[in-house]
Amino acid sequence: MARDRKGKAKEELKGPSAPGWMITYGDMMTLLLVFFVFIVAYSTVEIEKFRAAIGSFRGALLPYAPAPTGPAFIRRPVASIAEMELFEQAEEIEAMVREAGLGELIEVHQVKGGVRIVFSDPVLFDEGKDDLKRMAFSILGKVVGVAVTLEAGEVLIEGHTDDTPIHTERFPSNWELSAARALKVLKFFQTRGFPPERLVAVGYGEYRPRAELPRTAPREEKGVNRRVEIFLKLEQEMGGISTRPISEQYEGGWGD
Helix, strand or coil, X not given: CHHHHHHHHHHHHHCCCCCHHHHHHHHHHHHHHHHHHHHHHHCCEXXXXXXXXXXXXXXXXXXXXXXXXXXXXXXXXXCCHHHHHHHHHHHHHHHHHHHCCCCCCEEEEEECCEEEEEEXXXXXXXXXXXXXXXXXXXXHHHHHHHHHHCCCCEEEEEEECCCCCCCCCCCCCHHXXXXXXXXXXXXXXXXXXXXXXXEEEEECCCCCCCCCCCCCCCHHHHCCCCEEEEEEECCCECCECCCCCHHHHCCCCCCC
């Protein structure tokens, strides 16, 4: 009799402690939880998709709500409120660029640490000259306004030329021309009230082209390399403006 009881006890211990379906259900819930954790961990908010979703939600509640805005030039994911504010400021510059009909000549990029604006030839200067064109004043004025509003830590201005040699009394080489153009933009910022201690100008001549082209390439094709790039640095260093050399702060390209 005692043996029968022991045998039954062993059988009860060996038997399942819960129904089989519950084990399967628990495994499925665990896998789903892990799946959604990975989705949240690796996801970012894209501003256009976010706006489209909000617009759809508003449309469901308020049929007369305005439709989401059209696509912007920028296509970089936005991950924080600060970056969303930065994105909106960059969009304002883009809107002004489009209104001026210069969308193919001016690029606005939200990049790590700030906004980079690329002015291709001939928006700011005529070929071989360093005098700002009148059409550039309103666009540059808007850029200065954004830099002041966002309290940019530094504004870094790069001058670039193509590889066509220049030999004039004022510009013995492309080095002088690119540096003079960057300096003209810097002085524009200064005259509009931006703190001069936060301004940096540098000339790269022909040595950092956007496109590698043969020296015999047509002048029109080389226009992609004749440009001025402005980087608004918006990430502040601890204790104020960084005192590290520019080459250390922006190794590999400003704002990349």
